Amino acid sequence: MNLTWTPQERRFQEEVRAFAEAKLPQDIRDKVLRHQRLERDDYVRWHNILADQGWGAPNWPVEHGGTGWNAMQRLIFEVECFKAGAPRLLPFGLSMIGPVLMKYGSPELQARFLPRIPRVEDWWCQGYSEPGSGSDLASLKTRAERDGDGYVVNGQKTWTTLAQYADWMFCLARTDPEARAQRGISMLLLDMRAPGVTVRPIRTLDGGHDVNEVWLENVRVPAANLVGEENQGWTYAKYLLGHERTGIAGLGHCHRELGILKRMAENARSRGRPLLSDSRMRDRISRIEVDIMALEMLLLRVAASNDGAPGPEASVLKIRGSEIQQDLAMLQMEVAGPDAWPYDPDWMFAEAGWHGPGPEMAAAAGAGYADMRKTSIYGGTTEVQKGIIARQVLGL
Amino acid sequence: MDFIYTEEQRMLADSLRRLVDQAWTFPQRRARQAAGVLDRQAWSALAELGVLGLNISQDFGGFGEVPASLLPVHLELGRGLVSEPVIPSAVMGAALLDACGGAARARWLPPVAAGEAIVSVAYQEPGRRYDTDPQDCLATETAGGWRLDGAKHLVWHGAAASVWLVSARGADGRALLLAVPADAAGVRVTDTPTLDGARCARLDFDGAVLPSDALLAQGEEAERALAQALQWGSAALCAHAAGAMERLLEITVDYLKTRKQFGQPLASFQALQHRLAEMLVAKELALSMAYVAVAALTEPDLAQRRRMIASAKLEAARAGRLVAQMAVQLHGGMGMTDELEVGDYFKRLTVVDPLLGDIAEQLAVLEELA
Numbered sequence: 127m128n129l130t131w132t133p134q135e136r137r138f139q140e141e142v143r144a145f146a147e148a149k150l151p152q153d154i155r156d157k158v159l160r161h162q163r164l165e166r167d168d169y170v171r172w173h174n175i176l177a178d179q180g181w182g183a184p185n186w187p188v189e190h191g192g193t194g195w196n197a198m199q200r201l202i203f204e205v206e207c208f209k210a211g212a213p214r215l216l217p218f219g220l221s222m223i224g225p226v227l228m229k230y231g232s233p234e235l236q237a238r239f240l241p242r243i244p245r246v247e248d249w250w251c252q253g254y255s256e257p258g259s260g261s262d263l264a265s266l267k268t269r270a271e272r273d274g275d276g277y278v279v280n281g282q283k284t285w286t287t288l289a290q291y292a293d294w295m296f297c298l299a300r301t302d303p304e305a306r307a308q309r310g311i312s313m314l315l316l317d318m319r320a321p322g323v324t325v326r327p328i329r330t331l332d333g334g335h336d337v338n339e340v341w342l343e344n345v346r347v348p349a350a351n352l353v354g355e356e357n358q359g360w361t362y363a364k365y366l367l368g369h370e371r372t373g374i375a376g377l378g379h380c381h382r383e384l385g386i387l388k389r390m391a392e393n394a395r396s397r398g399r400p401l402l403s404d405s406r407m408r409d410r411i412s413r414i415e416v417d418i419m420a421l422e423m424l425l426l427r428v429a430a431s432n433d434g435a436p437g438p439e440a441s442v443l444k445i446r447g448s449e450i451q452q453d454l455a456m457l458q459m460e461v462a463g464p465d466a467w468p469y470d471p472d473w474m475f476a477e478a479g480w481h482g483p484g485p486e487m488a489a490a491a492g493a494g495y496a497d498m499r500k501t502s503i504y505g506g507t508t509e510v511q512k513g514i515i516a517r518q519v520l521g522l
Numbered sequence: 523m524d525f526i527y528t529e530e531q532r533m534l535a536d537s538l539r540r541l542v543d544q545a546w547t548f549p550q551r552r553a554r555q556a557a558g559v560l561d562r563q564a565w566s567a568l569a570e571l572g573v574l575g576l577n578i579s580q581d582f583g584g585f586g587e588v589p590a591s592l593l594p595v596h597l598e599l600g601r602g603l604v605s606e607p608v609i610p611s612a613v614m615g616a617a618l619l620d621a622c623g624g625a626a627r628a629r630w631l632p633p634v635a636a637g638e639a640i641v642s643v644a645y646q647e648p649g650r651r652y653d654t655d656p657q658d659c660l661a662t663e664t665a666g667g668w669r670l671d672g673a674k675h676l677v678w679h680g681a682a683a684s685v686w687l688v689s690a691r692g693a694d695g696r697a698l699l700l701a702v703p704a705d706a707a708g709v710r711v712t713d714t715p716t717l718d719g720a721r722c723a724r725l726d727f728d729g730a731v732l733p734s735d736a737l738l739a740q741g742e743e744a745e746r747a748l749a750q751a752l753q754w755g756s757a758a759l760c761a762h763a764a765g766a767m768e769r770l771l772e773i774t775v776d777y778l779k780t781r782k783q784f785g786q787p788l789a790s791f792q793a794l795q796h797r798l799a800e801m802l803v804a805k806e807l808a809l810s811m812a813y814v815a816v817a818a819l820t821e822p823d824l825a826q827r828r829r830m831i832a833s834a835k836l837e838a839a840r841a842g843r844l845v846a847q848m849a850v851q852l853h854g855g856m857g858m859t860d861e862l863e864v865g866d867y868f869k870r871l872t873v874v875d876p877l878l879g880d881i882a883e884q885l886a887v888l889e890e891l892a
Contacts, residue, residue: 260854262783285855329860331850331868337858396651406882463651464676464876469717483675483714483724484648492717496869499850500858507854509793 139202146210149175153476155211159386161490162476163334164213166249166291172213173246182244183220190228190240197429201377208378209385218250218287219243221373223296226313226366230354235315239294251289253297253316253340254363256282261510263298264307264360268342270299270314277301277314277352279322279345285504289325289338292318297342302357313359315351316342330500332493333471367506374440374505375425375447380418383454387411390461390487401461410457417450438518441511448501448508455491455498462491469493525813527594530587535594537571542602548863551603555719560682565606565637573599574612575635577754578620582631589757589819593812596758600765603866605720607640607679609758614678615641617754618687621747622699622738630685630701642683643751644674644702644725652883654689654748656697659727661690667734668700670708670727678877680723681713687738688725689748698740699747706730718869753827756835756878757815763838763874764809767845770867771801774849777856777864788852797852801845808841829891836884842871 131139154168176182184203186192195203208214215221224243227236242248259266268281279299289295295316302310318325322345327335354362391402391411401407424446428439459466465484473482473489482489502508516522527535545567554561568574576591578584592613599608611634619630619641633639647658659672670690677686686702702709708730713723739747775798778789788794815834821827846868850857853864875881 255855258782260783262785265783265785330858331860331865333860394651395649397653404882406885459872460875460880460882463880464646467676467716467718467873467876468714468722470715483712492872495872496717496865499847499868502851503854503858508851509791512793 135198135202138199139206142203142206143210145179146207146212149179150210150212151175154213157476158211158213159382160476160481161386161474161487161494163474169213169216170246173216173244176215177244183224184215185220186224186228190224190236191244198426201425201429204373204378205381206378208382211382214379216246216249216288217373218252218292218296219246219248222252222366223250223315226296226353226362229365230358230362232350234350235353239315248293249288249291251286251292251295251318251340253283253286253295255285257284257339260285261507263363264311266298266300266311268297268299269303270301270312270347272301272349273346276346276348279314279316279342279347281342283340283342284328284337286325286338286340287336289318289340290327290335292325294318295340296353297347298359298363301359305357308360310357311359311363312356313353313362314347315353316345316347320345320347322346331496332474334474334493334497374501375421375443376451376501377418377422377425377447380421380447380450380454383451383458384415384418386487387414387454387458387461390458390485390491393485394461394463407461414450414453414457417446417453421446421450438514441506441514441519444505445502445508445511451501452495452498455495458487459491459495462488465489466492466495531591531594534572534591535598538573538595538598539601541567541571542598542604546602546604548866551605551719551863551866555605555715558713558715558721560606560640560679565640568604568606568608569635569637573608574637576612578612578616578631578635582627582635584616584631584635589754590816592754592758592819593761593816596761597765597768597809597812600762600767600870601769603719603766603769603863603870605718605870607642607682609755609762610642610678611640611683613758614643614751614755615687618643618699618747618751619738621750622743624738625735626701626738639685640679640683641685641687642677642680643748643755644677644680644686644688645748645752646674646676648673648675648724652879654752656689656691659688659690661692661698661700663693664731666731668732668736670700670702670730670732673724673726675722675724677723677725679721680725681711681721686725687751688727689744692740696741697744697748699738699744700732700736701738702727702730702732702736706732716873718873719866752878753831754819756831757812757819759874759878760808760812760815760834760838763842763871764805764812766867766870767801767805767808767842770845770849770864770871771798771805773864773867774798774801774852777853794852797848801848804841804844808838808845811837811841825891828887832879832884832887832891835879836881836888839875839881839884842874846871 183192184200188194256266270277270279297314297316298311300310301312322343324341326339328337392400394401396404465488468482469489469492472478572585575584576587580586616634619626662669684704688700688702692698708728710726711723716722779787781788811834814830818827818830849864850868857864
């Protein structure tokens with residue numbers, strides 16, 4: 127056992143830090159660190175800057191154009207980028223459909239789609255959840271019927287993150303209506319510009335628009351866009367969900383938000399003194415720093431074992447990571463204090479030029495607190511994660 | 523002690539529930555919120571039921587009800603997420619004016635009771651968090667009256683008010699309270715929406731000119747009147763929060779009975795039943811503390827009164843946050859959308875903490891009194 131960073135790991139950390147410092151555009155950094163809304167172009171620019179450096183696919187093997195980094199390097203990279211104020215990497219291509227295509231996709235699908243992911247030449251979205259199928263994903267009802275050389279897809283997807291920008295959707299649909307729940311589901315790659323696709327925004331608690339409903343009416347999908355085999359989609363979906371869950375600990379997010387919290391508490395005055403030196407607040411910030419330290423070591427332990435391949439332990443990370451992200455948002459709101467009360471969703475855009483009547487981060491704090499409630503819901507609710515721990519880890 | 527509503531209290535609560543069910547439906551609330559200005563018809567309906575003159579003396583056109591009547595009334599208003607300026611005007615404003623005595627009562631309380639005037643207490647200053655002592659807002663006596671300079675912010679429904687009750691510091695350093703009509707010269711109003719679908723305003727006074735009778739109180743009398751307003755406001759807010767928790771729990775129970783996953787209603791999962799049970803426990807404690815807050819209004823020992831109000835306000839914020847978080851969690855993705863009323867209850871219960879002094883502020887009061 128060696129519980130210190132190796133010199134190589136330290137050097138890598140410094141390399142990433144220096145790179146982000148030098149190459150992350152200031153306007154994007156400002157938006158992220160000021161909690162303003164990011165646009166499509168902000169993500170695409172950052173992905174291209176990474177690709178220019180050869181870091182466009184940090185979690186992919188070299189043979190598919192990735193960096194070939196191990197889990198520890200990937201973690202260092204994520205945390206340093208987040209701390210610098212970089213946008214999160216879009217997970218839909220890199221962490222979701224990319225790895226599925228590498229494992230189960232035909233050489234044709236791999237050749238067609240994988241090279242276009244790192245520079246976001248195709249923006250992907252995830253067609254999983256449906257209005258009646260959230261936690262119980264296997265009950266999904268979208269149908270894909272064979273018709274000549276393709277499928278005709280009908281159904282409705284929901285919670286489709288950033289579908290308003292998407293070129294393609296990886297879509298779960300029922301291809302065998304007779305088969306029981308998990309069987310009879312296939313994964314199709316669906317062109318979001320095909321006739322019959324309608325995207326409708328879902329406004330969330332903070333007045334933002336990140337998620338959508340997607341209606342699929344007689345959408346034609348060529349048979350060549352079937353991933354793997356027909357009726358095996360559930361296997362691929364589960365593989366993909368496992369990938370989704372490791373990043374969901376949100377360690378980079380936690381580090382970044384802790385920094386923002388401390389800056390806010392330093393600038394806020396309570397009876398003439400910085401709030402940061404108020405013992406009531408100081409204790410709570412110390413507590414959350416302990417929480418983050420524990421989460422980090424937990425994540426490192428998982429990353430070091432099995433090269434970070436997600437097992438049921440990922441559920442522990444998901445539960446704790448969501449709680450800490452929520453607590454950080456709550457503390458930011460408390461630091462903003464009375465100034466967190468006024469709020470207009472329009473203030474969240476950098477272009478608006480006005481962030482409301484209070485200090486800069488204040489208005490976003492209440493909205494951010496509301497928005498962070500999603501972390502214990504998406505990607506499998508905390509209740510679902512506890513069920514996984516009970517069954518798969520404890521063997522109950 | 524007697525926890526049974528009097529006949530009048532029961533009738534008032536019943537008619538209020540009927541009114542709110544009929545005129546504060548989810549779409550109606552959203553429409554008013556989008557309009558951003560006071561719905562005069564809705565406001566009149568509250569005045570007609572006696573909500574606005576509830577505790578104002580009969581001598582000044584009110585109903586002269588005992589402070590305990592705040593509880594049934596504001597429970598119902600909280601259940602219906604009524605966002606109109608009842609607390610800032612009819613509760614806080616009326617309490618402040620009543621404590622000031624003199625001519626101000628006769629002049630302002632009758633129109634407040636009738637809903638013809640809306641008042642709002644402007645006591646917070648930018649950059650001073652929850653501090654309630656006037657600092658940078660300065661009142662200078664002039665030949666004909668008063669001149670006011672400085673800023674107040676987070677004035678609850680400030681733009682809807684016809685009169686602001688403004689705390690300021692006089693030339694001698696003492697606090698004073700001034701009635702500032704909304705049409706006074708030298709005042710700039712910045713009206714903004716709030717996270718919970720209400721409105722608040724920032725008032726910038728730049729040599730605002732006021733007549734000599736604008737003075738409501740000064741020195742200790744002004745401090746007492748402001749404290750009275752904040753205590754009454756806190757008590758009403760505690761009841762409002764308890765009502766909102768009660769209704770939100772009902773909404774969540776209904777949702778879990780109808781929403782099915784894994785072939786059965788969500789309500790049949792024990793893990794979720796336990797969460798609902800925890801919400802109920804929190805709601806019952808918050809309701810109990812709302813009783814404490816209302817009881818405090820007739821507590822003669824001033825230190826004990828402050829202790830009771832601070833404790834109740836702390837509990838309303840804590841329980842409200844917990845119930846709101848759980849309600850969203852139990853609604854899953856639907857709870858995150860702006861399309862269900864659960865989100866509106868969540869936001870109202872979230873701002874209970876920063877309104878009228880947050881948990882840390884209440885703990886500081888309790889520390890001081892320990």
